[in-house]
Amino acid sequence: MLTVEGISTYYGNIQALKEINLKVEEGEIVTLIGSNGAGKTTTLLTISGLLKPARGRVTFCSRDITGVPPHNIVKMGISHVPEGRRIFPQMTLMENLEMGAFSRTDKREIKNDLEKVFHIFPQLKGREKQLAGTLSGGEQQMLAMGRALMSRPRLLLLDEPSMGLAPMIVKEIFQIIEEINSQGTTILLVEQNAQMALKTAQKGYVLETGRIVMQDNASSLLENDDVRKSYLGE
Amino acid sequence: MFVQQLVNGIILGSIYSLIALGYTMVYGIIMLINFAHGEIYMFGAFAGMILVVFYDVPFFLAFLLAMAFAGLVGLTLEYLAYRPLRRSTRLAALISAIGASIFLQNLALLIMGARPYTFPSPFTPRVYQSTLLTISKLEIIILAISFLLMIGLTFFIQKTKIGKAMRAAAQDIDTASLMGVNVNQIISITFLIGSALGAAAGVMVGIYFRTVTPTMGLMPGLKGFVAAVLGGIGRIPGAMLGGLLLGIAEVMAAAYISSQYRDAAAFAILILVLLFKPAGLVGSAIQEKV
Ligand SMILES: Nc1ncnc2c1ncn2[C@@H]1O[C@H](COP(=O)(O)OP(=O)(O)OP(=O)(O)O)[C@@H](O)[C@H]1O
Numbered sequence: 076m077l078t079v080e081g082i083s084t085y086y087g088n089i090q091a092l093k094e095i096n097l098k099v100e101e102g103e104i105v106t107l108i109g110s111n112g113a114g115k116t117t118t119l120l121t122i123s124g125l126l127k128p129a130r131g132r133v134t135f136c137s138r139d140i141t142g143v144p145p146h147n148i149v150k151m152g153i154s155h156v157p158e159g160r161r162i163f164p165q166m167t168l169m170e171n172l173e174m175g176a177f178s179r180t181d182k183r184e185i186k187n188d189l190e191k192v193f194h195i196f197p198q199l200k201g202r203e204k205q206l207a208g209t210l211s212g213g214e215q216q217m218l219a220m221g222r223a224l225m226s227r228p229r230l231l232l233l234d235e236p237s238m239g240l241a242p243m244i245v246k247e248i249f250q251i252i253e254e255i256n257s258q259g260t261t262i263l264l265v266e267q268n269a270q271m272a273l274k275t276a277q278k279g280y281v282l283e284t285g286r287i288v289m290q291d292n293a294s295s296l297l298e299n300d301d302v303r304k305s306y307l308g309e
Numbered sequence: 310m311f312v313q314q315l316v317n318g319i320i321l322g323s324i325y326s327l328i329a330l331g332y333t334m335v336y337g338i339i340m341l342i343n344f345a346h347g348e349i350y351m352f353g354a355f356a357g358m359i360l361v362v363f364y365d366v367p368f369f370l371a372f373l374l375a376m377a378f379a380g381l382v383g384l385t386l387e388y389l390a391y392r393p394l395r396r397s398t399r400l401a402a403l404i405s406a407i408g409a410s411i412f413l414q415n416l417a418l419l420i421m422g423a424r425p426y427t428f429p430s431p432f433t434p435r436v437y438q439s440t441l442l443t444i445s446k447l448e449i450i451i452l453a454i455s456f457l458l459m460i461g462l463t464f465f466i467q468k469t470k471i472g473k474a475m476r477a478a479a480q481d482i483d484t485a486s487l488m489g490v491n492v493n494q495i496i497s498i499t500f501l502i503g504s505a506l507g508a509a510a511g512v513m514v515g516i517y518f519r520t521v522t523p524t525m526g527l528m529p530g531l532k533g534f535v536a537a538v539l540g541g542i543g544r545i546p547g548a549m550l551g552g553l554l555l556g557i558a559e560v561m562a563a564a565y566i567s568s569q570y571r572d573a574a575a576f577a578i579l580i581l582v583l584l585f586k587p588a589g590l591v592g593s594a595i596q597e598k599v
């Protein structure tokens with residue numbers, strides 16, 4: 076479904092990604108793990124079009140989407156929940172969800188999807204008029220994910236959904252990720268919480284200073300000694 | 310006396326509000342002080358005057374056409390002078406804005422010459438009087454138009470899809486684009502609307518003082534900027550409030566201190582706001598939680 080071939084992305088003169096290759100098949104949860112500054116966020120930003128790679132190619136559903144502006148990539152079916160949630164703090168919860176559906180015009184279907192989002196995230200219900208900036212961290216993460224679902228993505232990019240959340244909430248978020256996936260949305264999950272990510276995903280990639288250094292089934296990576304030492308704190 | 314001054318202040322202030330909106334909307338989305346905004350206001354006034362005086366276009370039609378024309382000038386300005394610098398430093402864009410301001414002013418001088426043009430008021434000079442207050446028909450119309458435009462803008466920003474996209478882009482431009490918002494389009498629309506509002510102010514000031522000149526945008530441009538800062542630059546309700554307060558303060562200073570302090574009052578306010586409440590009166594109450 077998604078193929079990333081040899082992308083190199085720069086910030087000015089600094090090369091953040093060095094010929095990254097990765098593949099996500101329809102229906103999968105794939106995780107990309109790595110320590111701070113490895114280039115995980117940069118990879119997602121390059122896929123969703125906010126950054127343009129200097130070299131390489133991104134293909135989605137057999138279409139070359141390299142260099143396509145982000146607002147058109149959403150329309151093709153990729154939705155990105157950015158690092159740090161990035162909800163619109165001065166808009167209401169409902170307006171945030173409406174923004175998620177910005178690229179759509181099918182009013183009735185949008186309404187159905189709103190119901191679905193409230194079903195997945197019951198915590199958000201009844202707070203439609205609350206300013207999003209006043210929600211708790213966990214609620215903001217849920218809102219950011221709900222907002223992304225409002226575009227009806229075929230592929231969901233999640234950048235550190237567990238960041239800064241209490242263990243209870245992290246567990247809940249991962250359960251929801253599985254639920255979203257079981258309803259047919261493919262997921263590329265970036266995480267520092269490698270333990271949880273590898274338990275949830277089928278496939279994993281390990282990124283180190285801009286390079287993919289390992290790729291395997293998630294269960295094998297969980298058993299791998301190097302991974303255990305470097306990313307699972309053992 | 311006081312009520313009279315208050316009403317005079319609100320009339321003047323509503324003009325400042327309209328100008329301030331252009332600064333604040335643009336700043337809200339691309340963090341740029343569009344120093345050419347006063348010239349857009351002047352272009353609007355000239356367009357209205359030319360249509361009415363030289364082409365006998367009915368006033369309200371000329372008013373709308375002047376807004377549309379200035380909107381297009383603003384949109385072109387953004388495209389030519391600011392868009393290429395979007396990824397450069399803010400200083401570069403600011404210098405470009407100052408350059409654009411000088412260019413537009415000289416363009417007007419070149420085309421129209423330095424002499425002032427008369428812009429006759431289209432309304433019969435009627436005056437309504439009571440013990441507390443004297444107000445002319447023209448002043449009532451200026452108030453009505455200004456407030457209608459501000460109410461219309463508020464509705465547009467709050468309720469329409471494009472308006473919501475503008476607010477989203479002002480809060481987080483990259484994330485807005487991840488939602489499917491074409492941010493270049495939103496920036497163009499922002500310049501279009503802000504410039505059209507500036508032109509509305511320009512035309513109304515033109516008929517109020519019955520004159521338009523190529524340098525007429527200078528002072529009101531600065532005042533509009535002060536009003537935007539006063540209200541908290543980037544905040545639309547702030548610009549409306551800031552304009553009204555500035556107008557009232559100016560008229561009061563002129564009435565109760567000395568008419569020579571009129572302009573000084575505006576800039577004294579700017580300095581005080583920057584010293585004591587740099588975020589403006591309608592400062593950001595809600596911070597993003599991380
Ligand atoms: N805007 C930027 N300008 C310059 N360098 C940047 C910028 N953003 C990221 N980088 C650099 O690019 C590299 C990759 O950063 P990236 O944000 O992709 O890492 P990450 O894996 O997401 O890290 P984290 O887990 O901390 O979020 C880092 O060395 C970082 O310093």
Ligand SMILES: [Mg+2]
Binds near residue numbers: 115116117158
């Ligand atoms: Mg990151």
